[in-house]
Amino acid sequence: MNAAPSFNAADAIARRRSVRRFLDTSVADADVEAILNLAARAPSGTNIQPWHVHVVTGNAKTRLSNAVTAAAREGKRCDEYAYMPETLKDIHLARRRKVGLDLYGLYGIDQGDRAARKEAMLRNFAFFGAPVGLFFTMDRYLLAGSWLDSGMFMQNVMIAAQSIGLASCPQQAWCEYGSIVHRVLGIPEEQILLSGMALGYEDCSANENRLRTERVPAAEFTTYHRN
Numbered sequence: 001m002n003a004a005p006s007f008n009a010a011d012a013i014a015r016r017r018s019v020r021r022f023l024d025t026s027v028a029d030a031d032v033e034a035i036l037n038l039a040a041r042a043p044s045g046t047n048i049q050p051w052h053v054h055v056v057t058g059n060a061k062t063r064l065s066n067a068v069t070a071a072a073r074e075g076k077r078c079d080e081y082a083y084m085p086e087t088l089k090d091i092h093l094a095r096r097r098k099v100g101l102d103l104y105g106l107y108g109i110d111q112g113d114r115a116a117r118k119e120a121m122l123r124n125f126a127f128f129g130a131p132v133g134l135f136f137t138m139d140r141y142l143l144a145g146s147w148l149d150s151g152m153f154m155q156n157v158m159i160a161a162q163s164i165g166l167a168s169c170p171q172q173a174w175c176e177y178g179s180i181v182h183r184v185l186g187i188p189e190e191q192i193l194l195s196g197m198a199l200g201y202e203d204c205s206a207n208e209n210r211l212r213t214e215r216v217p218a219a220e221f222t223t224y225h226r227n
Contacts, residue, residue, distance in 0.1 A: 012162040017213070019167035019198070020103075020123070021206035022130035027199060031164060032132060039156035044149035050142050051153045054185055056133040064133070064184045068177045069125045080178025080193045099213050106208045124173040130200035135174070135181065137191035150194055157197065167202035170195055 032055055044050060056064060071077075088096065101111065109116040127133045134157070138150050158168045174181055174196035181193055202209060 009159070012159045016158050016162045016168075017211070018169040019202045020128045020169060020208045020211070021203040022128055022167065022198065022200035023203050024129060024131065025201045027132050027166065027201075031166070032199070035157055035160040035164070035166075038160045039153055042149065042153040042156045044153075045145045048142075048146070048149075050138040050146040051150045052137045052191055054135040054137065054187060056135065056185065057131060060185070061127065061131075061133050064181065065126050067180050067184050068174065069122055071177050071180055072122055072125060077176050078179045080175040083172055083175065099211075102213075103208065103211055106211055108207075121173070124171055125177075127171075127196075127198040127200075128169060129203070130169070130198035132199040134197040134199055135185065135187070136194045136197070137187060138194060140190055140192040147194070154195065154197070161199060165201070166199060169198040171197055 036053060040049065040051075104111065104117060104120065107116075107120050109120060123129075136150060136154055138146050154170065158170070161168050172195050175193050178193045181187065181196075182189065187193065
């Protein structure tokens with residue numbers, strides 16, 4: 001495509017979703033660079049711009065996928081950080097269960113079929129077939145504010161990608177095998193791995209890409225303070 005992103009922001013935000021099957025169609029380096037340059041307009045505290053991005057394609061992507069998939073099959077989990085509390089409140093647990101049931105339903109997997117569910121989960125580590133993997137890191141000594149900054153940067157990446165016809169899927173699952181990602185990609189230990197992301201062209205024929213997750217309306221999570 002080799003075009004700088006130009007888009008209607010509201011449309012790109014509304015259309016963005018996590019895609020779980022991609023076409024085997026290459027993405028130009030120039031498009032990746034254009035996306036990252038635009039995403040870097042994200043705000044950050046005192047403009048420190050804490051993010052680093054590792055772009056993974058070709059043989060490097062294959063090596064990483066093989067290494068992490070093998071570790072996942074053997075149960076050799078090594079979390080980079082704790083993403084969720086051990087116990088969720090009912091409201092959050094219900095939302096997580098619903099998206100899981102909806103997704104596995106589109107996969108055609110019964111709720112009790114643990115083997116099939118594990119195989120579906122392992123597709124994370126093939127980037128769902130996407131030709132490009134992105135890994136987001138920041139210097140480990142930084143604090144919570146920089147996590148917020150990096151999250152806004154990642155959101156910009158997904159919106160900018162959407163604007164030029166590319167799809168994405170943020171993948172925190174890679175952080176469950178953080179030390180392996182560090183080793184295979186040579187990411188310095190001074191950088192903490194925040195998330196991975198699949199990037200490519202959506203396979204619109206895939207049943208799982210019909211998933212549309214629900215969102216709570218603003219009226220349910222917003223409090224106005226006027227007096």
